Amino acid sequence: MGVGGSITVAVATLLLEGAPDVTDGSSWVNKMIRLPGMTVLDVVDGDDELVITVESTAESVFCRGCGERAEAQDRTPRSVRDLACFGRPVRLVIRQRRWRCRRVWCASKTWTEDLEQLCDTAVLTRRAGAEACRQVGQHARPVAVVAREFGVCWWTVMNATIEHGTPLADDPDRVGPVIKLGVDETSFQAARPGQATRYVTGLVDLDRCRMIDLVRGNAAADLRRWCANADPVWLSGISVVATDLAESYRAGLSPHLDHATRVADPFHVVRVANRCVDKVRRRVQNDTKGHRGRKRDPLFRVRKLLLSGAERLTDDGARRFELGLRAGDPRDEVLGAWLAKEGVRDVYLAENRADAELLLDKTIAGCKADDVAEVRSLGDTLARWRTEILAHHSTGASNGPTEGLNLLVKEVKRCGRGFENFEHYRLRVLLRAGRPVWPHRPSPPILRTRNPHAYA
Numbered sequence: 001m002g003v004g005g006s007i008t009v010a011v012a013t014l015l016l017e018g019a020p021d022v023t024d025g026s027s028w029v030n031k032m033i034r035l036p037g038m039t040v041l042d043v044v045d046g047d048d049e050l051v052i053t054v055e056s057t058a059e060s061v062f063c064r065g066c067g068e069r070a071e072a073q074d075r076t077p078r079s080v081r082d083l084a085c086f087g088r089p090v091r092l093v094i095r096q097r098r099w100r101c102r103r104v105w106c107a108s109k110t111w112t113e114d115l116e117q118l119c120d121t122a123v124l125t126r127r128a129g130a131e132a133c134r135q136v137g138q139h140a141r142p143v144a145v146v147a148r149e150f151g152v153c154w155w156t157v158m159n160a161t162i163e164h165g166t167p168l169a170d171d172p173d174r175v176g177p178v179i180k181l182g183v184d185e186t187s188f189q190a191a192r193p194g195q196a197t198r199y200v201t202g203l204v205d206l207d208r209c210r211m212i213d214l215v216r217g218n219a220a221a222d223l224r225r226w227c228a229n230a231d232p233v234w235l236s237g238i239s240v241v242a243t244d245l246a247e248s249y250r251a252g253l254s255p256h257l258d259h260a261t262r263v264a265d266p267f268h269v270v271r272v273a274n275r276c277v278d279k280v281r282r283r284v285q286n287d288t289k290g291h292r293g294r295k296r297d298p299l300f301r302v303r304k305l306l307l308s309g310a311e312r313l314t315d316d317g318a319r320r321f322e323l324g325l326r327a328g329d330p331r332d333e334v335l336g337a338w339l340a341k342e343g344v345r346d347v348y349l350a351e352n353r354a355d356a357e358l359l360l361d362k363t364i365a366g367c368k369a370d371d372v373a374e375v376r377s378l379g380d381t382l383a384r385w386r387t388e389i390l391a392h393h394s395t396g397a398s399n400g401p402t403e404g405l406n407l408l409v410k411e412v413k414r415c416g417r418g419f420e421n422f423e424h425y426r427l428r429v430l431l432r433a434g435r436p437v438w439p440h441r442p443s444p445p446i447l448r449t450r451n452p453h454a455y456a
């Protein structure tokens with residue numbers, strides 16, 4: 001039996017503990033490798049990997065066809081990857097037994113033994129597959145990087161993530177009852193020649209900040225289809241739904257969520273107003289200068305000040321803001337849009353619903369009477385969503401708390417460097433942001449650094 005370098009250090013440790021049987025060298029190595037029903041035959045210290053040869057210890061096996069005691073035929077070696085050992089990839093060479101039925105008439109003839117850690121086609125042991133899934137799903141690490149660490153190909157790791165991750169993501173107990181539902185779109189694939197930007201719709205539990213599901217597309221039909229497939233009892237428990245100002249979502253929530261109070265998410269309402277300011281600024285810029293914003297143009301220089309809240313302007317900022325508008329906004333169009341935007345923001349500063357209603361109606365009336373088309377259009381949008389905007393004051397619902405969740409989704413997106421496959425994307429987002437219950441992993445006691453400062 002050949003025993004490799006780093007293993008000898010470990011055996012010394014184990015010997016000091018006095019536990020293993022020194023006459024049988026495989027007992028300590030069996031202990032370390034921990035594969036029940038298997039025994040280690042050989043450990044070879046290869047250059048790039050540790051090669052561990054194991055075989056099963058099962059001696060009496062019965063035929064699946066007739067129940068007769070089977071006869072051992074031979075063993076065939078099969079290489080799979082296991083968890084890394086002492087920082088080195090491990091190749092497990094499993095000498096898998098073939099059994100034979102002695103009865104001539106039995107249809108079973110010969111078969112290869114089933115091993116707990118192995119499925120027929122995988123090149124990863126089950127525990128290595130589960131670990132690969134955890135690395136990709138829970139820690140949002142790129143599949144390619146994990147694959148390189150294990151010494152397998154990309155698809156092996158992705159398949160392991162699907163195999164071990166799908167039951168976690170689809171676990172009906174993962175979501176539980178939801179009272180406040182958030183619906184929000186995110187881009188899935190950026191536009192490219194021949195294809196417009198593709199969107200997905202995220203459904204979020206606003207109270208527990210948990211991604212419930214991800215739906216392909218952002219059209220009314222996509223959302224309606226999802227609602228139709230959801231458990232009606234579960235849907236009936238939802239009392240508030242927060243969305244952005246998209247008509248498609250308003251239509252898609254009907255009829256399955258007609259019972260819930262609809263709320264326009266404050267962040268998105270303010271964003272609509274901000275976009276109006278931007279639009280007017282760009283047009284005025286073009287009208288007065290004849291080109292798009294440049295570094296020295298007065299309006300371009302205050303573009304960020306225009307979007308920040310009035311109460312956040314410093315004295316210097318306010319001066320620059322005033323100067324920029326005086327120089328670049330001859331007909332006060334940008335100023336009008338900015339005032340409308342501030343009007344919208346004031347609605348959320350109101351302390352009660354009555355005040356908010358008053359402020360919103362004032363803003364809507366102001367917008368509708370404005371000379372600038374963009375501002376009038378903002379007024380129309382606000383009027384269409386008046387009920388939903390004001391519902392924020394009675395329910396307190398907003399997609400605000402899900403900001404952290406969006407960061408997790410972004411992590412997945414970034415590490416995937418653009419997804420082609422929606423199902424893969426959905427699974428990985430749910431594993432990262434859906435808070436599945438991961439299988440227990442032992443947490444060893446922490447060995448602390450002997451840092452003198454720690455004792456000071």
Ligand SMILES: [Zn+2]
Pocket residue numbers: 063064065066067068101102103106107108109
């Ligand atoms: Zn048989």
